[in-house]
Amino acid sequence: MDTRVKICGINSQQSSEAAVAAGAQYLGFVFFPKSPRNVSLELARDLALDVPVGVAKVALVVNSTDEALDQLTDTVPIDILQLHGSEDLERVKAIRARYGLPVMKAVGVSSPQDVKALDAYGLVSDQVLVDAKAPKGAALPGGNGLAFDWRLISKRGWNAPWMLAGGLTPENVVQAIQLTGAKQVDVSSGVESAPGVKDPKKIKAFIDAIRAA
Numbered sequence: 001m002d003t004r005v006k007i008c009g010i011n012s013q014q015s016s017e018a019a020v021a022a023g024a025q026y027l028g029f030v031f032f033p034k035s036p037r038n039v040s041l042e043l044a045r046d047l048a049l050d051v052p053v054g055v056a057k058v059a060l061v062v063n064s065t066d067e068a069l070d071q072l073t074d075t076v077p078i079d080i081l082q083l084h085g086s087e088d089l090e091r092v093k094a095i096r097a098r099y100g101l102p103v104m105k106a107v108g109v110s111s112p113q114d115v116k117a118l119d120a121y122g123l124v125s126d127q128v129l130v131d132a133k134a135p136k137g138a139a140l141p142g143g144n145g146l147a148f149d150w151r152l153i154s155k156r157g158w159n160a161p162w163m164l165a166g167g168l169t170p171e172n173v174v175q176a177i178q179l180t181g182a183k184q185v186d187v188s189s190g191v192e193s194a195p196g197v198k199d200p201k202k203i204k205a206f207i208d209a210i211r212a213a
């Protein structure tokens with residue numbers, strides 16, 4: 001399978017190098033203080049400057065203000081802004097216009113009703129991330145290691161390129177791709193040895209499983 005892979009929650013040189021060596025096309029940097037994967041602007045800048053050309057650097061933010069985004073984009077060389085909060089269509093359009101960067105809007109899915117939102121976001125975003133909806137009261141809006149019912153989106157497409165996320169692992173990713181038809185996948189918890197600790201062996205196993213299928 002030539003599925004494109006995003007490894008999210010890169011927070012060390014080791015995890016960055018492991019993801020690049022394994023063949024990831026995207027690296028995600030989380031800017032959300034409650035997350036065990038949260039990185040400072042300075043660390044993200046240092047890591048991003050070492051990422052080879054051709055591997056996309058994704059900055060993941062949650063309901064960020066323009067001031068915070070100004071600081072982020074002035075400090076860290078990123079390629080894509082991933083909006084993982086409750087940003088509405090107008091906010092997505094405004095961020096895209098202000099920064100001139102591709103925007104990937106994350107949409108949480110747990111029911112057919114949630115899937116309906118993807119059409120609208122697909123019209124204003126460059127990509128959509130189809131993720132498991134965070135449980136009520138969860139500390140994190142994403143990165144929870146929870147999968148949703150992939151049948152809800154089986155063989156669907158929306159108005160923009162999309163990426164499947166939520167509870168993916170080296171053991172289930174091929175099945176998830178076969179069932180949904182996803183051409184891009186995103187993983188965080190499933191390639192960690194502990195919350196926020198990326199495991200180079202699991203990263204390689206995740207991508208090798210896809211390549212071998």
Ligand SMILES: O=C(O)c1ccccc1NCC(=O)[C@H](O)[C@H](O)COP(=O)(O)O
Nearest residue numbers: 008035142143144145166167187188189
């Ligand atoms: O990963 C985080 O800690 C995180 C924190 C706050 C908002 C979003 C977050 N992650 C978003 C991602 O893109 C994850 O890769 C995606 O939700 C899948 O996570 P997982 O189910 O752990 O593979």
